[in-house]
Amino acid sequence: MSGLQLLLRQLRREAEGIVSYEFVSAGDAPLPAFTAGAHIDLQLPGGLQRSYSLVNDPGDRHHYVIAVDRAADSRGGSAWMHSMPRPGDRLASSVPINDFPLYEDAPLSIFIAGGIGVTPFMAMAARLNTLGRAWRLHYAVRSRQRAAYVQELSTLDRSGTSVNLYCTSEDMGRPDIVAIVCDAPAGSHLYCCGPNGMLDTFTTACAGLAPQRVHLERFSASQEAATAGGYEVRLARSGKTLGVEAGKTLLDTLLDAGVPIQYACSQGVCGTCSTPVLEGTPDHRDDYLSNEEKAANQAIMVCCSGSLTPRLVLDI
């Protein structure tokens, strides 16, 4: 991970279970610029890395702001973020990376967010305001108490008509994603970030649209990781061969053997652990590669995917 040292300036409770973190540069160098939709990979104790969208206006060059939802099933990342960091702490981070870029020339950008999935759209809305471009946000939360950034969104919503909030526990319904997609004007771009059910509905609803108009970002896996084991992996560069045992992922096996491999989400959504495949057929379980890329079998996300053949050869 090419690195930055960030200094935590402040934490703020944004909603029930959601805390934001404002980081500034820990040294004299200014923070690298970022584009709307970008995230940073924070390095947490125990070798954990977690990806968090940058929430603030990309025009604000002096800080990075992220928000973290305390996941009920946290595997360590959000639980640590909610309990340990204090103002003045330093955290290592990647430079900003953008896998969810904003198409800035669209006449209208339509955002559909579920819960903490609103975070990249905060930066996108701010950027579009700077450009004088129109946007709309459909924002679904379980309850008003769980709705982060409501005040900030009303400030960003200059027309007063751009934000639709849906509290699913308060009889305010859910966004009708099929209707939103059907009603999207020609040339508009559609974006979705939220839980898997929402993303699946969005993907189905957008099936008839030109793919370049459709953008989504997952923050959790849609499939279980492959842990059946029973195959071997040969590392072409070192000549090592490792057996992948039942109950372990390929990433577990590589890390146990001391193979230095970069990873972040551990869920097949970020692409950090992408590894070239030289032989064998991966059992692709990720949400990062396209169907065409999966069919080509030239890369594997080792954090979650396994093998359909008795042997895989990787270019590491």
Ligand code: FES
């Ligand atoms: S670590 Fe994110 S896809 Fe594997």
